Amino acid sequence: MTFVATGSEIARAISNARLFVDSKAEYAPDVVHVELSETGVAFAGFDDYAVGRDEIGNVGDFPLYFEVTDEGAEAIEKAARSARNASVSLALDEISLVLTVGEEETETRALEASEAWRVVLPLLEPSCEPAELPRTVAFQGARLARFGRVKGVKDAPIDIRFEPNESGAPTALVRVGPTFRGELQGLRRDVAAEHLGASAGLCFWE
Secondary structure: OOOEEEEEHHHHHHHHHOOOOOOOOOOOOOOEEEEEEOOOEEEEEEOOOOOEEEEEEEOOOEEEEEEEHHHHHHHHHHHHHHHHOOOOEEEEEOOOOEEEEEOEEEEEEEEEEEOOHHHHHHHHOOOOOOOOOOOOOOOOHHHHHHHHHOOHHHHHHHEEEEOOOOOOOOEEEEEOOOEEEEEEEEEOHHHHHHOOOHHHOOOOOO
């Protein structure tokens, strides 16, 4: 199965997904998730609190699901970026994801997608009704800032929609341009105070 796009498109999508991979995350795997079909490709990353997914084309309903290490994704991104606006191809060749730029090939091992993605990816879909918002919602600044670093349509606004969450803190669904979707969990102040320090549990609007 092979998908063709420009090198800059592939590099952008991988770069955006890798913003959300954190080797220090306690529960999330240090990998980039890939959905590949002949009509599109999507890359996603997540840590313990946030998800980011960027899509090129339309992967459709039955793409191939697998993951690659962050290091492998970086190698593919670098090779794709070198092609700039020239066409490149991505293919799953038995056990490897292969990027072809002209006569040059860059490949990385394709790994079986972990079960965690069955829980994570549906978080990007909005519910039928938006959540009733509290007066204030707390987010960890460093995680929120990553959405401002997403590459895509120039000057595209960051659209945020709040969703209910069983943890008691709202979840923010984030759109940046037409292709990028993300999710960020709000902080429960009691939990934040316990793990991040007393000041994290304070609401400075009160």
